[in-house]
């Protein structure tokens with residue numbers, strides 16, 4: 336059992352370990368994280384002097400995670416564009432005039448080929464995204480085949496397909512899907528200003544279906560959409576007060592794409608790029624409030640300096656997407672990531688994620 340399951344407290348001797356192991360309630364308690372954060376507490380973290388916040392986040396980070404290892408994930412768009420939703424940041428929405436062509440769901444073998452390439456490039460997880468409001472039941476057999484095929488290669492699987500019904504979540508769980516991504520995007524208040532075709536509760540309902548099906552949850556959002564600090568507080572607060580923290584928390588910086596609502600609104604304004612220090616603060620507060628989760632630097636990384644990325648790693652980010660493209664947005668390429676890792680002395684994560692290691696430590700009912 337990994338000692339990080341014990342909130343970073345190293346059991347001092349064998350007797351202690353045995354005593355802890357013998358008490359299932361104690362183990363269960365220790366594998367649970369604090370989910371009663373208040374907005375005031377989270378706002379106070381954001382308000383800390385930057386160096387103090389970074390120190391606290393780095394301290395929490397190394398209690399739960401190997402501090403110099405970063406998880407590598409690859410993201411593939413398996414069905415691009417033509418989405419009926421109106422997410423204001425998204426170039427794949429039919430409401431955007433971004434020039435993204437709609438495609439059909441990729442052929443199963445073509446997806447598996449791309450997964451094999453990702454594995455060869457060192458990825459641990461293969462994430463697949465489809466631009467749908469929700470998958471249709473007729474799509475599910477192909478999706479299930481893809482999940483099984485990618486898993487058979489020894490890669491972790493993650494899907495993001497839009498809203499899920501409970502029976503679809505169950506099908507994905509049965510296929511062995513490791514993670515389902517469904518972002519809450521922003522605070523409940525700001526969400527309404529970015530998306531009108533479904534409400535915030537729909538997002539939470541899908542996360543609930545995923546959790547109940549036994550699939551690990553990946554949920555985060557986007558900063559730099561013109562939201563306020565208070566919205567960023569509300570965004571982290573929503574995730575940190577879910578009944579169980581998401582195992583993965585992607586933190587994206589908006590890539591303002593011309594033709595999207597937010598791209599048109601923010602491009603060429605001072606708000607077109609989130610302030611680097613505020614972005615690092617958001618990463619740090621996510622790390623402190625959700626200590627065991629993987630915090631992933633996602634979209635927007637390609638426009639960050641190496642120094643900003645280094646600060647993010649110090650603040651507790653420990654997962655990135657590799658490759659040249661994130662769905663339809665540019666991403667930092669494998670070569671530049673390799674150079675940055677060498678410069679910073681970082682290596683690819685090899686072991687199991689702490690949140691999952693702790694789950695398997697809890698005895699079955």
Ligand code: SF4
Pocket residue numbers: 418419420421422425426427428465466467468497
């Ligand atoms: S973010 Fe997803 S749901 Fe929203 S428009 Fe884009 S593809 Fe559709």
